[in-house]
Amino acid sequence: MRRIFIGDLHLQDSRPDITEGFIRFIREECLRCDELYILGDLFEAWIGDDERADLSERVAWELQRLRRPGKFFIRGNRDFLIGKEYCDLAGLTLLPDISEVRLGRSSAVILHGDLLCTADRKYQKYRRTVSNPFLQRCFLALPLSIRKRIAAGMRRKSRSENSVKPLELMEVSDSEVLRIMTARQCSVMIHGHTHRPLIRDYNTEIFQANSLYLPARRYVVGAWDKEFKYVRADGDEVKLITARLDGRYSL
Numbered sequence: 001m002r003r004i005f006i007g008d009l010h011l012q013d014s015r016p017d018i019t020e021g022f023i024r025f026i027r028e029e030c031l032r033c034d035e036l037y038i039l040g041d042l043f044e045a046w047i048g049d050d051e052r053a054d055l056s057e058r059v060a061w062e063l064q065r066l067r068r069p070g071k072f073f074i075r076g077n078r079d080f081l082i083g084k085e086y087c088d089l090a091g092l093t094l095l096p097d098i099s100e101v102r103l104g105r106s107s108a109v110i111l112h113g114d115l116l117c118t119a120d121r122k123y124q125k126y127r128r129t130v131s132n133p134f135l136q137r138c139f140l141a142l143p144l145s146i147r148k149r150i151a152a153g154m155r156r157k158s159r160s161e162n163s164v165k166p167l168e169l170m171e172v173s174d175s176e177v178l179r180i181m182t183a184r185q186c187s188v189m190i191h192g193h194t195h196r197p198l199i200r201d202y203n204t205e206i207f208q209a210n211s212l213y214l215p216a217r218r219y220v221v222g223a224w225d226k227e228f229k230y231v232r233a234d235g236d237e238v239k240l241i242t243a244r245l246d247g248r249y250s251l
């Protein structure tokens with residue numbers, strides 16, 4: 001069983017090269033896999049499934065005609081409003097923010113990754129607010145034009161805040177990583193969000209549901225640009241792969 005994990009594509013009209021690269025990726029690389037997991041921030045922005053944009057419709061069309069792999073989606077902090085309607089259109093199965101997938105004899109916990117940045121209390125508070133289902137319903141009930149204006153204002157604010165935010169606030173908390181892995185009995189974690197792809201080994205073993213103790217290891221997929229990194233798992237053999245939008249891949 002081959003699984004592919006990607007994230008942080010941040011698809012947007014101003015980067016048609018990334019959209020084309022993604023379409024090439026799903027037509028070529030994803031045809032050779034059994035399951036595709038998109039770990040959030042597929043789109044740079046999302047204000048509701050009812051906004052019919054050329055970009056999101058094209059992506060949905062390309063994804064849904066891909067018969068072979070199962071396709072799974074976890075929302076990111078940019079596209080947390082993606083709903084069932086769009087997922088159905090794209091043939092994506094919407095997964096909970098923290099999910100699990102069995103990789104051979106190890107289990108992996110998968111998530112976007114923003115939940116791991118616990119040092120950034122202000123962001124975590126904001127996240128709790130915007131993930132409130134009642135507030136989301138209220139926002140989605142507003143006319144599209146007003147939602148667009150609110151979203152643009154919030155993007156401006158977050159851009160100016162992020163430019164002065166100390167780097168350690170955007171770091172993943174290792175204690176939170178190990179807390180989740182232990183609670184979920186998963187020795188592997190795969191996420192994105194930080195845009196700093198890496199493989200991190202921890203000096204600790206995690207007890208898994210299958211009664212095996214396995215060393216804890218975390219993989220971070222990269223944001224998409226001319227080059228990007230994604231995770232490919234054949235059974236429990238997991239690799240961080242460097243790829244290019246033009247379709248050339250290397251280990």
Ligand SMILES: [Mn+2]
Nearest residue numbers: 041076077193
């Ligand atoms: Mn993100």
